[in-house]
Amino acid sequence: MSAHPAQNSAVAVTGVGILTPLGDTLAAVCDALTAGRTSIAPEESPVPFVGSRFADFDATRYANVRGMRVYNRTTRLGICATRLALVDAGLIDSGFPGERLGVIMASTFGHLDTLIEYDRSLVANGPSRTNPALMPLAIPSAPGAAIALSFGAKACSITLADGGASSLDALGLGVRLVRDGRVSACVVVAAYGLIDELILSAKRAGQLAGAGEFLVFDERSRGTAFGEATVALVLERAGDARERGARSKAFVGGQASTFSSSHEGMIEALTSACRQALRLSATTPDELGLVLSGANGTQATDTIEARALLSLLGGVSRQPAVAAIKSSLGESEDASGLLSAASAIATLTGGLAPPIVGLGQPLVTGLRYLTQAEPVERGHALITATSRTGACSALVVSREAHVD
């Protein structure tokens, strides 16, 4: 049976790799999310904070690649997620040509701990007493380059550094490169490993919530909480995937990026990004079953997210469920949009939409916030993300490929 041409050229997700403190498979993570579990807890060392960190993370349990020993935590996390995604897509040891495999990494801070270690040693000890092997790993492109090198990805190796909007922007770029035929299979990967200096800075800026103070979309929240995580998605044209016998789990539709440097402006910018992403997906707000928001517990971000969604969904008769998985996993910066995309895929393909853990007093009313897990009937999910620098990004994930 031949599929409609649009279904062949639609960009499908054929592999998912995910590691969070709540689990190391998509099913395990989503079960935990729908059960309302959270990984956010007080962490003691070396910088005390409330957040979410992998306990005893051992990369070699998931992947064993050359050079793993010298890579930093974010890079190791990304390598693990990439391998899991490639295995899930049936692309490991499959003979798939490396010349057709690309890697796009969402990484704003992924190199930073190596850079801090290297630069601090240069200043304190001088170049002659500093490990030269750290140098090429200290640049922003290093984690993505290491992942591409580890899996022989020769079609492209690209790093986008757009803060919290990075991974949705990276997905958008991945869709474009796959759709245009520049890459046949593209791993879009993001990882967020905690870095003490960033935790310390955020604490001193008053951005981090204390124990029991982290809530999302809730007026009682007193800040955000950082959470480690990594996730990778494999994108392919649906027709290509079908040809090699791979299953399309879901389809990535339109993605749009906008910007404003002001708080008020970001509400409008995020609304605009959502509208553009829906238009590119030939989808209307009425057709949305789920919104996975990038709200993170700070008053500023939660207000922007909620008011943008109110503006988008105000006239919609059947309000989609609004969820925010950061309430369970914390703010994972570069990885957050991809985590939401993975959660959306699980929800649209038979799972339940996850509740917003602890939400009791909404900061902004008028949205159908999910406080209990529920199934989603309509087949489209909207995902939103923002950066602290003003970038806004939105993306649509669908159960079925769009047919013109």
Added chain:
Amino acid sequence: MKRRVVITGCGALTAAGSTLDSLWAALLSGKSLLGTVTNFACPEIDVLSGAEVQIPGSDPLPESVDSDAFRARCCHIALVAARSAIAHAGLAPHAQALAGAGVVLGSTMAEERQVGDLSARWVKQGSDSVDGGFLDRVDNHKLAASIASEIGLSGPVLLNATACSSGNAAVAWAFDLVADGTTDVMLAGGADTFTHVVFCGFTRMSALSKTVCKPFDKNRDGVSFGEGAGIVVLEELEHAKARGAHILAEVVGYGLSNDAYHVTAPEPNGAGFVRAMEQALATSDTSPGDIGYVCAHGTGTLYNDQGEVRAMKAVFGDAAATIPISSIKSTIGHTNGAAGAIATIACVLALAHQVVPPTANLVEPDPEFGMSFVTGEGRKVALSACLNMSAGFGGSNVCVLIARAP
């Protein structure tokens, strides 16, 4: 249906100055602007050699970006180039023609100086040196966001960190966003400044030239760095015509690949470059015979020179020996993430003047190559299309094809 994408503005801040005339004069002179660096120091290295930028006094760093211009120098340089680019395009900040416009900025090291600033204080104060503003200052996206804030952009604002191919990659992504109708106007380019990592790291790897950068010369001895920024304004053809913009050139395609060979070394046979070049040609319906100038990555290292020349021979065949080739890195230094963007501007100028600029310091071309390197002075040519090559640490290759204005 892809739309045509033209270049309507260029802004460059390099060791040659802040105007296109000064850049073109420097490139044509065949002389190197490499000298002793005075605005930056590294531990244990007494004298740094590089091509240093003088930021015009009339181009201040906004206090809102950072109170410390030294540590925010990359951002400052990028802003100066962006201001020049939109002025050159006949646009003003917040102009109606910029509605929905965005920017893609590339950088290799981005905000590394913010880490250098922290390191200097950490040595004395330990963890007390980490202040509440560090997280925001070290966020590399700030480079693109600062441009967007100042120019008044509301479209895609992306920071591409793809090592030293970042500048070309930025032009490529921006090209796609205009070509597919996402926006009518995009700024694209790159910026980088001197950092500890660049000087100390390359010194320890013995990749830094002890003399001056001499691309493709048999006596080459490594890279010489420069700081700088290059920004171009990309615009949909009809949009540019409708506002009466002066069209400088057309971006007709790009190609990308990755070596996946080594953390620092390029693939010796140039196979990655070949794939990027072939993709650029194929996606733009350009034949190898249309290329009148190859603006080479040309860093002055043996591995780069060999791989790049092998790739050109593989793609162009016998014609490789006759296509004019030069590298601008021996004039203004290797500007890392800005290099591809400034080279794009060099291609625009070459097309406008129908002259290929020479490679400074190239005195004795490596006899193994047998290529048509332009040396000494500019070469008059009938030029319709240029291929701009770039490569980065980790193996990322991006080639951009730039043609005469339609």
